[in-house]
Amino acid sequence: MKRTTLLVFLITFHFTILAQKTKQEVMRAIDAKTDLYAAAAKKIWGFAEVGFQETQSTALLQGILKGAGFDIKDTVAGMPTAFVATCGSGKPVIGILGEFDALPGVSQEAVSELKPIPGQAAGHACGHHLFGVASTASAIALKDWLVANKKSGTIRFFGTPAEEGGSGKVYMVREGLFNDVDVVLNWHPSSSNSAGYGSSLANKTGKFRFYGQASHAAAAPERGRSALDAVEAMDVMVNMLREHVPQETRIHYVITRGGEAPNVVPAFAEVYYYVRNPKRDNVKSIWERIERAANGAAMGTDTRVEVEVTGGVHELLGNETLAKVMDANLRIVGGYTYSPEEKEFAAKIQKTFTTEQQLESTNIIQPLRTYDGSASTDVGDVSWTVPTVGLGTATWVPGTAAHSWQAVAAGGTSIGTKGMMIAAKTMALAAIDLYTTPQIIIDATAEFKRKRGETFVYEALIGDRKPALDYRK
Numbered sequence: 001m002k003r004t005t006l007l008v009f010l011i012t013f014h015f016t017i018l019a020q021k022t023k024q025e026v027m028r029a030i031d032a033k034t035d036l037y038a039a040a041a042k043k044i045w046g047f048a049e050v051g052f053q054e055t056q057s058t059a060l061l062q063g064i065l066k067g068a069g070f071d072i073k074d075t076v077a078g079m080p081t082a083f084v085a086t087c088g089s090g091k092p093v094i095g096i097l098g099e100f101d102a103l104p105g106v107s108q109e110a111v112s113e114l115k116p117i118p119g120q121a122a123g124h125a126c127g128h129h130l131f132g133v134a135s136t137a138s139a140i141a142l143k144d145w146l147v148a149n150k151k152s153g154t155i156r157f158f159g160t161p162a163e164e165g166g167s168g169k170v171y172m173v174r175e176g177l178f179n180d181v182d183v184v185l186n187w188h189p190s191s192s193n194s195a196g197y198g199s200s201l202a203n204k205t206g207k208f209r210f211y212g213q214a215s216h217a218a219a220a221p222e223r224g225r226s227a228l229d230a231v232e233a234m235d236v237m238v239n240m241l242r243e244h245v246p247q248e249t250r251i252h253y254v255i256t257r258g259g260e261a262p263n264v265v266p267a268f269a270e271v272y273y274y275v276r277n278p279k280r281d282n283v284k285s286i287w288e289r290i291e292r293a294a295n296g297a298a299m300g301t302d303t304r305v306e307v308e309v310t311g312g313v314h315e316l317l318g319n320e321t322l323a324k325v326m327d328a329n330l331r332i333v334g335g336y337t338y339s340p341e342e343k344e345f346a347a348k349i350q351k352t353f354t355t356e357q358q359l360e361s362t363n364i365i366q367p368l369r370t371y372d373g374s375a376s377t378d379v380g381d382v383s384w385t386v387p388t389v390g391l392g393t394a395t396w397v398p399g400t401a402a403h404s405w406q407a408v409a410a411g412g413t414s415i416g417t418k419g420m421m422i423a424a425k426t427m428a429l430a431a432i433d434l435y436t437t438p439q440i441i442i443d444a445t446a447e448f449k450r451k452r453g454e455t456f457v458y459e460a461l462i463g464d465r466k467p468a469l470d471y472r473k
Contacts, residue, residue: 044129051162083159090152097186098135110412112348123408127189137424167311169378190392194366195327197318202280203376214267224265234297312461314380322389329429335363355399395419
C-alpha cells in the first residue's frame with residue numbers, strides 16, 4: 001500500500017470511528033431520557049385530542065422543547081395548535097415533523113381485548129402521540145450534539161396538527177414555512193421496522209351539506225323537501241361512478257347528519273367524502289365529478305347544496321438518496337425484543353386478527369423498500385417542497401392494522417415506547433450524517449429537482465381556504 005493511500009485510509013478510518021462513537025453517545029443520551037419521553041407520550045395518548053383540538057398535546061410538546069432551549073413560534077399558518085420550534089443558526093436547516101392528533105371513534109384502553117374507555121370518543125389509532133414525542137426527542141438530541149460539537153446548522157421542529165383529514169401541513173407549506181429548509185425528516189408508527197421511498201395516495205376531502213324543507217312526513221309530505229333524499233341520491237350516483245374511474249381510486253363517505261326523527265322530513269343532511277388516487281390530477285377531476293353528482297342530487301330533490309373542501313394532500317415524492325441514509329442508521333440502531341409481559345400481551349393481540357408476521361420481527365430491520373402506499377398523508381405536500389424522508393418502526397404488535405383498536409392498545413404500552421425510541425434515535429443519527437456530510441444534501445436535492453421537474457409549480461388541493469378548524473366538530 002502506497003504511503004498516500006495508507007494515510008487516506010487511516011484518516012478515513014479515524015473519522016469513521018469518531019462518527020460511530022458520536023452516534024453511540026447520542027443514542028445513550030436519548031435512552032437516558034426514556035422515562036421522560038414515555039410519560040409524555042402516555043399523556044398525549046390519554047388526551048386523545050382530534051384534529052385542530054389538540055390544545056393539551058401541543059402545549060406539552062412546546063413545553064418540552066422550550067425547556068430544552070428551543071425558540072417557539074405558536075399559532076402558525078392560522079392554526080392555534082400548530083407551532084415551529086427552532087434552535088441553532090446557519091445552514092443546513094434540517095426540519096423534523098411532529099404530529100399529535102387522534103382519531104374519532106376508536107377509544108380503547110391499553111389492554112389486549114376490545115375495551116373502549118368510558119366517556120372518551122377518540123383514540124391514537126395511528127400512533128401520533130408517539131410520532132410527536134419521538135420527533136421531539138430527536139430534535140433535542142440534535143440540539144445538544146450541535147452545541148457540544150460547536151457545529152453550525154439549524155434544527156426546525158414543525159408541530160403539525162390535524163394530519164388525519166385536516167391537512168395541517170398543507171397550510172404550513174402554503175405559508176412558506178418550509179422554503180428555507182434543506183431536508184425534512186419524519187417517521188410513522190408501524191408494525192415493523194423499515195425505511196424506504198416511494199409514493200402514497202393523493203387525497204381530497206369535503207363535506208356536502210344539503211338544505212331542504214321540513215314537514216310532517218305523514219300529514220303533509222308534499223310540503224317537504226328531504227335533504228336526506230338528496231344525500232342518498234348523491235351517494236347512489238357516486239357509487240355508480242366507481243365503475244368509471246381509474247381502478248386505483250378509493251372513494252369513502254359517511255353520512256354525518258341524516259335527520260332527527262323519521263316522521264319529520266329532514267331539512268338538513270350532510271355527507272362527508274374522501275377521494276384518493278395515486279395522482280393528484282386524477283383526484284381533482286374525480287372530485288369535480290362528485291361535485292356534479294351533488295348538484296344533480298340537489299336539483300332532482302328540489303334542495304340546495306353547499307360544498308366545503310376540508311382537506312387535500314399531494315402524493316409523496318420519494319427520495320432514494322435520503323432513504324438510504326435513513327436505512328443505514330436504522331440498522332445501526334437496530335430493533336428490540338419483547339419482555340415476557342410484552343410477549344404475552346402481543347400474543348393475545350395477534351389472536352384478534354390474522355397475520356403471518358412473527359412476534360420476533362420487532363428485532364428485525366426490513367430491507368430498504370420502494371412502495372406505492374395505500375394511505376394518504378399531508379407529508380406529501382412537504383415532500384414536493386423540500387427533499388423529505390421517513391421511516392416506520394414497530395410500535396404496534398406485528399400484523400396490526402393502523403386505525404384499529406389494537407393499534408391504540410399497543411401504542412399505550414411499553415411496546416409503543418420501544419418503537420418510538422428507535423425512531424427518535426434513527427432520525428437523530430440520520431441528521432448527524434446530513435450535518436457532517438454536505439454531499440448527501442447536494443445529491444438529495446439534485447434527485448428531488450429531477451423527480452419534481454423543472455416546470456413544477458405548487459398548488460394546494462385545498463385552494464386558498466383558511467384552515468378548517470371545526471372539521472371534527
